[in-house]
Amino acid sequence: MIEVIEPGLYMTLQDFGRFGYLSKGLTRGGPADEHAFLWANKLVGNRFDAAQLEITLGGARIRFTEPTHFSVCGADAKLSLDEQPLNSWQSHSATAGQTLHIGQAQAGLRIYLAVAGGFQAEPQWGSVATVVREKIGGIHQNGQPLGSGATLNTEKSTADIDRRVPWQYRPDYSKTPTLGLIPGNQYEQFPDTVREAFCYNDFTVDSSSNRMGVRLKGHSLSYQGKGIVSEGINIGSVQVPPNGEPIIMLCDRQTLGGYPKLxxxxxxxxxxxAQCRPGDQVRFTRVTIEQVQQQLARYYRFFDVQLACQNA
Incomplete structure (x- = not known):
């Protein structure tokens, strides 16, 4: 097992999330940054959905109680194992009794720690993903983040893997990202000026953002279409509430919403x-669903992502 000495600002147990339960009002949960999560598992030879620790802004210390292979991906933070510096985005080995220190993130927001074999916990609704709002998941099945002194069991693994992520696949969190927008059903009901403003201006991430969604400030977007009834909300949906400040939904989103969506x-x-901090800027460009589908299919094949959803 491992012992959490210091959890940092916010530490939760996350696997790839729970699928097939939106009709029951249960959101997916899972990693906010799927990219870093998938790489962390791949580096230690895990299945794509093996459970990891998601650590917000770093500042964590973790003791390994037995020999362990691990990897750390995500936000840029200094790493050390018993005071010896380590690099992120690659696999490492620890002996029993060694302590991993994850420093404060300098760029980016969320850090992922994977161990060979994955962390073990009792699943709820097919997943151990922690969703605080719904009080499900985590090591005690109550949706609570991890605190000092928490212990987590790990699956036995004999893997001895030495891997690192090529530099071209490591995001630069210090740069302003350009995010692709797939126009939705209500897109044409927004005025041309609003659609252009969204794709040709930078927005600032608001401090109220969290794992449910990212609220943006900078340009108020008006909606002139008809009112809509509540409908299902995807991860990544761009909702525009009456105040005109768009909200982009993340993994802990609610399952239904009645705001119009770009x-x-x-x-x-x-x-x-999901790696943007309050005050960071983002910009957008339009993309086609066909283009995204092709890219996503290649991406999931590389990470061997296989999802079997039932009871949707």
Whole structure:
């Protein structure tokens, strides 16, 4: 097992999320940054959906109680194992008793720690993903983040893997990202000026953003179409509430909403959005659903992502 000495600002247990339960009002949960999560598992030879720790802004210390292979991906933070510096985005080995220190993130927001074999916990609704709002998931099945002194069991693994992520696949969190917008059903009901403003201006991430969604400021977007009834909300949906400040939904989103939507952010870009801090800027460009589908299919094949959804 491992012991959490210091959890940092906010530490939760996350696997790839729970699928097939939106009709029951249960959201997916899972990693806010799917890209970093998938790489962390791949580096230690895990299945794509093996459970990891998601750590917001770093500042965590973790003790390994037995020999362990691990990887750390995501936000840029200094790493050390018993005071010896380590690099992120690659696999490492620890012996029993060693302590991993994850420093404060310098760029980006969320950090992922994977261990060979994955962390073990009792699943709820097919997943151990922690969703605080719904009080499900986590090591005690109550949706609570991890605190100091928490212990987590790990699956036995004999893997001895030495891998690193090529530099061209490591995001630069210090740069302003350009996120692809797939226009949605209500897109044409927004005035031309609003559609152009969204795709040709930068927006600023608001401090009220969290794992449910990212609220943006900078340009008020008006909607002149008819009112809509509540409908299902995708991860990446760009909702426009009456105040005109768009909200982009993330993994802990509610399952239904009645605000008009410009469209959906490409799943490949939601991960980058999830690493944006309050005050960071983002910009948008239009993309086609056909283009995104082709890219996403190649991406999931590379990580061997296989989803079997039932009871949707």
């Amino acid at each position: 469209g959906t952010i490409s799943p490949l870009d939601v991960s980058r959005l």
